[in-house]
Structures are given as C-alpha cells and as structure tokens.
Amino acid sequence: MKVKILCLFLIGLVAVCNAAPLNSNEQEARAFVQRASTKMFNYYDELSREIFEADNNDPAKVMSALETLVKTAKKVVEIVKESKQYDDSKFVDPELKYVFKIIRKSAEEAILGEEKFVELFASMGMLEELASDKDIPAYRNNSVELAFFPDIQDIFAKSQDPEELKYYWTTWRAKNGAWAIGHFVNLVKSLKEAAALTEITPLEFWLHDYNITEMRKVVKQIRPLYNQLHAFIRNRLYQRYGDLVIKPNGPIPHHLFEQVLAQAWTPGSIIDDMYPHKDLPPYDEILKQNDFDTLKMFKMADKFYQSLGFNSIPEEYWGSHFKMNSDEDEGDCKPTIFDMSPNVYMQYCQKMDFRKFLQAHGYMGEVYYAREKVDLPVYYFDAHYLQFPVGEAVVLSASTPKHLSAIGLVTDFKFTEEVKMNRLLRMGIHTLLNMPVYYIHTKVMYDLFAGTVDMTDLNKHYWKLMEKHAGVAPPVDRGDEAYDFPFKFYTELTENKQASKFMTEVLGYQFYEKLCEISEQYSRLDKSEPINNCDFYGNKKAGDALKKMMKLGSSKPMREVLETMFPEDPSVSAESLIEYYAPMKSWLVKMNSEQNVRTGWLHSDKKVSIITYNEEEDEVEE
Numbered sequence: 001m002k003v004k005i006l007c008l009f010l011i012g013l014v015a016v017c018n019a020a021p022l023n024s025n026e027q028e029a030r031a032f033v034q035r036a037s038t039k040m041f042n043y044y045d046e047l048s049r050e051i052f053e054a055d056n057n058d059p060a061k062v063m064s065a066l067e068t069l070v071k072t073a074k075k076v077v078e079i080v081k082e083s084k085q086y087d088d089s090k091f092v093d094p095e096l097k098y099v100f101k102i103i104r105k106s107a108e109e110a111i112l113g114e115e116k117f118v119e120l121f122a123s124m125g126m127l128e129e130l131a132s133d134k135d136i137p138a139y140r141n142n143s144v145e146l147a148f149f150p151d152i153q154d155i156f157a158k159s160q161d162p163e164e165l166k167y168y169w170t171t172w173r174a175k176n177g178a179w180a181i182g183h184f185v186n187l188v189k190s191l192k193e194a195a196a197l198t199e200i201t202p203l204e205f206w207l208h209d210y211n212i213t214e215m216r217k218v219v220k221q222i223r224p225l226y227n228q229l230h231a232f233i234r235n236r237l238y239q240r241y242g243d244l245v246i247k248p249n250g251p252i253p254h255h256l257f258e259q260v261l262a263q264a265w266t267p268g269s270i271i272d273d274m275y276p277h278k279d280l281p282p283y284d285e286i287l288k289q290n291d292f293d294t295l296k297m298f299k300m301a302d303k304f305y306q307s308l309g310f311n312s313i314p315e316e317y318w319g320s321h322f323k324m325n326s327d328e329d330e331g332d333c334k335p336t337i338f339d340m341s342p343n344v345y346m347q348y349c350q351k352m353d354f355r356k357f358l359q360a361h362g363y364m365g366e367v368y369y370a371r372e373k374v375d376l377p378v379y380y381f382d383a384h385y386l387q388f389p390v391g392e393a394v395v396l397s398a399s400t401p402k403h404l405s406a407i408g409l410v411t412d413f414k415f416t417e418e419v420k421m422n423r424l425l426r427m428g429i430h431t432l433l434n435m436p437v438y439y440i441h442t443k444v445m446y447d448l449f450a451g452t453v454d455m456t457d458l459n460k461h462y463w464k465l466m467e468k469h470a471g472v473a474p475p476v477d478r479g480d481e482a483y484d485f486p487f488k489f490y491t492e493l494t495e496n497k498q499a500s501k502f503m504t505e506v507l508g509y510q511f512y513e514k515l516c517e518i519s520e521q522y523s524r525l526d527k528s529e530p531i532n533n534c535d536f537y538g539n540k541k542a543g544d545a546l547k548k549m550m551k552l553g554s555s556k557p558m559r560e561v562l563e564t565m566f567p568e569d570p571s572v573s574a575e576s577l578i579e580y581y582a583p584m585k586s587w588l589v590k591m592n593s594e595q596n597v598r599t600g601w602l603h604s605d606k607k608v609s610i611i612t613y614n615e616e617e618d619e620v621e622e
Contacts (some may be wrong), residue, residue: 024090032086033099036079037377043075044378048338051309052321052345102379105198108494111195120190120494123183126489130176137171148172148487156262162245162255166475169255169545173484180490181483185455187493188448202449209384209558210499212446214572218506219439219469221574222432226583228588229284229324229432233260235597236270239614251473251601254466257433258486264429265355271429273421281404283354283412290409292357294324294350300407301360304398305368308536308543313367322346322578335363339370361398372550382490382554384561385500390546392508393515403535421587424532428584431577433503438502441489445496461482463608474602480609506572507562513576514565515542524579532580 023029023383047068054065088100112120131149138144139155146152159165160319191211195205199575230252238254246253252260263269295318306312311434325336333349344367369387373380397403401415401423444462445454453461459482466472478484491497513531516522519539522531536542549564562570578585592599 015494022085022087024087026091026093026096029086029088029091029096029100032082033096033103033379034377036083036103037271037379038377039079043345044340048340048343048345052323052347054337072221083586099379102361105200108194112190112197116193120435123186123190124494125170126183127180127493128188130180130490131487135175136168141168142447153262156259157266158263158268159259160240160268162241165255165259166253169258170477173482177481177483180485184483184490184493186457191494192449203446206445206494206496207451207499208496209529210442210503212443215439215442218502218572218574219436222435222578225430225578225585226436227471228592229428231492231592231597233270233429233433233601233613234471234601235592235595239546240270243274247602248604249598249602251467251471251604253475254472254484255475257470257472260429261433269426269429271422271425275418275425279419280422281410281419283357283410287352287354287357292352294348294352294356297352297357298322298348298360298364300357301364301398304361304394304537305364305536305543308546309540309542310368310547311371313371322348324348324350334359335365337366339366339387341378342371344370358395358399361394362388362391365394369550372547373553375551376553380553380555383501383550384554384558386439386507386549386558386561388504389507389511392504394511396508397515397535397537398535400535402533403537406535406537420533421583424581424584425587429583432581433470433542435502435505437466438498438505439528440465440469441485442502444485444497445490445493456480461610463555467601467604471601474606474608477607482608503572506574506577509577509580510575511546511565513579515539515545518542518545530583532583533603538551 046051050065050068054061083100083103086100088097091097091100101273112379132147134145134147134151136146136152138146146155152172155168156165191206192202195202198205232244234250234252236246237246237260238253241256246256260270265277269277292300299318302313321344323346333351335346335348338345346363346367348363366387369383369390370381373383401410401420404410405415440462443465444453444458447461448455448458459480462485463478474484488499512534513522515536516531516534519534519536519542521534521536522529545565549561552561552564554561559570562572591597
C-alpha cells in the first residue's frame with residue numbers, strides 16, 4: 001500500500017478535530033510548533049518504516065502496518081487538537097500565522113472524513129487500474145484479451161498498421177469510457193467538497209504550487225519549435241500512410257500521434273530511415289555486458305550526486321532503507337519513495353534497461369532532496385515539487401555522450417554528428433510532443449474547477465484544446481456520450497500529476513542550463529560547445545548551488561526558492577529548453593522548407609459536435 005495514500009488517510013483523521021481557538025501567546029505557540037514538528041517526524045518515520053517493511057502477500061504484516069497507522073493517527077490527532085487551542089488570527093508574526101495555516105490545511109482530500117475519503121480513494125484506484133485490466137479483445141483475435149499496459153502499449157511501440165492502432169484506440173475508450181467517467185465525476189465532486197471544507201477555492205485546492213498562466217506562457221514560447229516538429233512528423237506520416245489516413249495540412253490523428261510517441265526510441269519510428277535506431281549505441285546490451293543489475297544501476301546514479309559534493313547515503317541504507325519490492329519484472333514499474341522526513345525509504349523493482357538507468361538518476365534526486373532538508377521542521381519539508389526537475393536536470397547530464405564516455409559505460413563508439421542528431425531528434429519527439437498534452441490535461445481540470453466548462457461539454461472542450469494547442473484530432477467521429485481522455489490523464493489526478501510533469505520538463509532544462517553555466521561548460525555568449533552535451537558530473541560548484549536551494553524546502557515561496565538558482569530572473573521559462581533543441585529546430589526548418597511542408601494545421605474533419613475557437617481565447621485566466 002502506498003505511503004502517500006496512508007498518509008492522506010492519517011491526516012484525514014486529524015482534520016476532523018475542531019476545537020475553538022483560545023491562546024494567542026506567540027511564544028507558547030512557537031514552542032508548541034517545535035514540539036509538534038519533532039513528534040510528527042518521529043511518527044512519520046515509524047509509519048514509513050512499517051509500511052516499507054510490510055509485505056502485501058503477508059496478511060499479518062499488512063495488519064501490523066494498519067495498526068501502526070491507527071496508532072500514529074491517534075497521536076497526531078492530539079497534536080492537531082492542541083493546535084486548535086491557539087488563536088492564530090491574533091498573531092503578529094506573519095511566519096507563525098503561515099505555519100498554523102499549513103498545519104490546519106494539510107488534510108487534502110482526507111478532510112472529507114473516513115467514509116467519503118474511502119469512496120474517493122476507491123475511485124482513484126479504479127481509474128489507475130484502467131491500464132492494467134485485461135479487457136480488450138485482441139485485434140482480429142477475440143479469444144485473447146489485452147491490457148492497455150503493457151500489452152497495447154507494446155503494440156503501439158511496434159505496429160505500423162494504422163487500422164490496428166485505430167482499433168485499439170477506439171475499443172479501449174468504448175470499453176472504459178462509461179466506467180471512467182463515473183469515477184471521474186465522483187472524484188471531481190469530492191475535490192470540490194474537500195476544497196469547501198478547507199475554506200479555499202477548488203482551483204487553489206487542486207493547483208498546489210502550479211500556475212496556469214506560466215504554463216500557457218511556456219506553451220506559447222515553444223510553439224514555433226513545436227510547429228516545425230509537428231509539420232515534419234505529419235509529413236512523414238503522410239508519406240507512410242497516405243491521404244486516406246492523414247491529411248497533409250490537417251491535425252495528426254490521435255492514434256498516430258500516440259504511435260509516434262511510443263516509437264520515439266524504437267526501431268521503425270518515422271525517422272528510422274533518416275536516422276536509424278541501430279546507429280545509436282546498444283545501451284541495453286552495454287548494461288548487460290557490464291554486469292548491471294537494478295542495485296548497481298541505482299548505486300551508479302548515487303555516485304553522480306556524491307560527485308557533486310553531497311554527503312553520501314549510509315552504506316547500510318542499501319537493504320535497510322532501499323529494497324526491491326518484487327522478484328518479478330513488473331513492466332514499467334516505478335519506485336515508491338517514502339520521503340516524508342529526511343529518513344528516506346525506497347522500494348524499487350528489478351526491471352533494468354537503459355531507460356531505467358537514466359530514471360534512477362531522477363529518483364535518487366528525490367532521495368537527496370529529502371536528505372538535504374534535514375534541518376527543516378515538518379511544516380517546511382515540502383519542496384514545491386522541485387525535487388522532480390532537479391532529478392530531470394541530472395538525467396539530462398547523465399544521458400550525454402560526454403558523461404557516458406567519461407564513466408566508461410560507452411567505449412569504442414564514435415558519437416558522430418549524425419548520431420548526436422539521431423539522439424536529439426528522438427529526445428525532442430518524446431519531450432516536445434508531450435508538453436502541450438500535459439498543459440491540455442491541466443487546462444481541462446482548471447476550466448472544470450473554474451466553472452467555465454461543465455461535465456457535459458468536457459469531451460468537446462478536450463478536443464478543442466487538443467486541436468488548438470497540439471494539432472491533434474480524434475481518428476473517428478466522436479458522439480456526445482464519448483469521454484476520450486487517455487489513461488495518463490487520470491494518473492495521480494488528485495495530485496495534479498500532469499502539471500507536475502509539465503513543470504518538471506521546463507524547470508529541468510532551466511536547472512540544467514544553469515548548472516552547465518556554473519560548471520563553466522556552457523554559455524550563451526560562447527556557443528563553441530553545444531549545451532546538449534554538457535555534463536556537470538563531478539562539479540562541486542554545481543552541487544553547492546543545488547544544495548543551497550534544496551535546503552530551503554518550502555520555508556520560502558516557490559519564486560524565492562528559485563531565486564537562489566536564478567537570481568537575475570526566477571520566472572519559469574522555456575528559453576533553456578528551446579536553446580537545447582536549437583540544432584534540431586534548424587534541421588527541421590531546412591527539411592520542411594526543402595519539401596515545401598506547411599506548418600500549422602487546418603480544422604479537423606472529424607466531428608465532436610461543433611468545435612470553434614479563436615486565438616485570443618483563454619488569455620486572461622489566473
């Protein structure tokens with residue numbers, strides 16, 4: 001059972017306490033806050049350890065973890081009851097008022113109370129399971145049933161048959177649409193009710209630290225680059241499949257859009273005849289030849305942070321705090337990281353390939369970020385979600401030809417200009433095609449909570465945004481009863497995962513460029529060395545800059561935290577990302593010009609009721 005969910009439940013038990021405020025003595029309030037922080041860290045450590053050690057196949061251990069949860073909840077209830085004895089409205093110290101606000105508004109969805117939270121949790125679980133249910137008859141073989149992941153996803157990564165892909169696109173939505181929307185409606189209703197109980201707006205409750213205006217600015221910044229990539233991809237698909245499948249000047253049908261994304265790093269992608277996948281280093285085979293297993297993969301990632309000057313993780317953590325959670329290959333499994341305190345725990349699976357090797361560098365960023373906040377009290381331990389872009393910046397460095405050569409992982413291989421462009425194009429497809437989608441998924445929820453669109457028009461609104469911002473349309477007409485959101489729209493929806501992924505990409509490139517500048521490996525004033533091959537491994541100055549920011553946690557607003565890295569301008573911007581892909585853009589412009597390929601797109605001829613929009617729309621929301 002995930003620690004995130006258990007902690008929501010725990011805090012939900014806490015949030016129902018509501019004693020009247022009595023004491024306005026700030027000195028006593030500070031003493032209370034200090035005691036509360038120490039106690040809660042101890043409780044969270046005990047709870048994390050119990051859940052970390054629990055085995056879902058051992059009912060006795062599961063019951064023990066649940067008993068610890070209940071016991072911890074009772075202890076925390078007493079802390080929150082005590083907090084309600086203070087009248088923070090009469091405090092003079094603004095920071096103290098802020099701390100009490102955090103404590104009293106930390107319940108999140110669990111403020112609904114046990115029964116309603118369980119219902120919400122059930123809906124969340126059902127939406128997450130949409131990908132794993134084997135309920136889709138195989139194409140032209142009804143005797144076999146497939147799950148979206150990994151079965152159908154593997155087909156999208158390999159198939160060149162547009163009819164097969166369209167079948168899975170439509171069948172998965174027909175099978176799961178009604179089921180998904182029922183749970184989705186319950187989830188949205190519950191979030192609105194939880195926001196009302198917390199006495200904040202649904203948008204404030206759901207958005208967390210994210211800003212839709214910043215996200216929209218970034219989407220506009222990347223639009224010229226995106227349009228060039230979109231035009232190139234559409235032309236390649238048109239050459240492959242013809243006018244009956246895709247129009248030369250229209251949006252890209254969504255099933256082909258998903259195919260391009262799934263095949264970005266596989267043989268057979270749309271760029272394979274120009275830049276063959278076989279010309280890239282055989283990374284997976286190289287890992288096997290170097291006797292890598294999952295543990296060695298994470299320890300290699302760990303060495304990256306040590307090279308930056310971070311205090312190393314105690315050796316005994318490998319086994320006592322970090323362990324494999326299964327002996328089976330669980331597909332695209334991701335680690336579960338228990339980072340509620342500096343005493344971090346992590347469960348990971350045994351899947352081992354080059355993609356997981358790079359991702360391990362990101363996951364270890366979460367571990368080190370939590371450990372750098374060792375001196376912070378519990379109410380400042382949140383990191384404004386910046387642990388994710390920090391990990392992304394390290395991934396960008398660890399994936400460079402320079403780094404892979406320096407650590408001896410890739411030897412006797414020449415990274416020619418063709419190989420570098422091969423890598424850059426595949427990275428660009430993976431990154432840039434996803435970014436408008438992350439924004440659109442966030443915008444759909446934003447508009448729903450803002451009341452500018454209702455549930456009955458949600459599917460039309462979704463396709464309107466997909467056409468406008470991504471140049472993507474459904475492969476077939478969609479009726480009023482359709483709800484066509486892909487699986488990833490529902491993933492960790494209550495945590496606004498799509499906004500998190502968007503900001504991770506943008507800020508990850510910003511952090512990467514800044515760390516490259518600090519390590520004196522790149523400057524926009526001197527572009528003799530391209531930024532996309534910068535490796536700041538081993539640079540203590542880069543590590544010091546990271547540590548300075550990481551130690552702040554959420555003790556300051558997000559902009560002030562970012563100011564430690566970007567003192568000239570702490571705003572979120574796509575300039576670093578655009579700079580990274582500048583060579584790719586030049587190549588795309590040349591290719592599109594030579595083949596007389598038009599950028600932009602006309603309206604789709606597929607019907608989703610009536611979709612109209614103008615370019616000035618959605619310019620004023622905050």
